[in-house]
Amino acid sequence: MEEKERHQKEEKGRMTVQEAGRKGGKRTAETHGREFYEKIGHKGGQKVKELIEEGKKAQSRSEER
Secondary structure: OOHHHHHHHHHHOOOOHHHHHHHHHHHHHHHHHHHHHHHHHHHHHHHHHHHHHHHHHHHHHHHHO
16 A cells, blocks of 8 residues: 555545455445355356447448448
């Protein structure tokens, strides 16, 4: 942590964005468990697959012109 961030945190008692993310991630893991992460990972993978297919279709259409 940079000196400026550390000083600001000590002064105001606030946490950094990194600390807030870590805290939120730990809490989510505690409340939702492994299945939740597997489910959202699968959904993300499916979305990426769809986007790749859309990109390939758009590219082939533009090459035809």
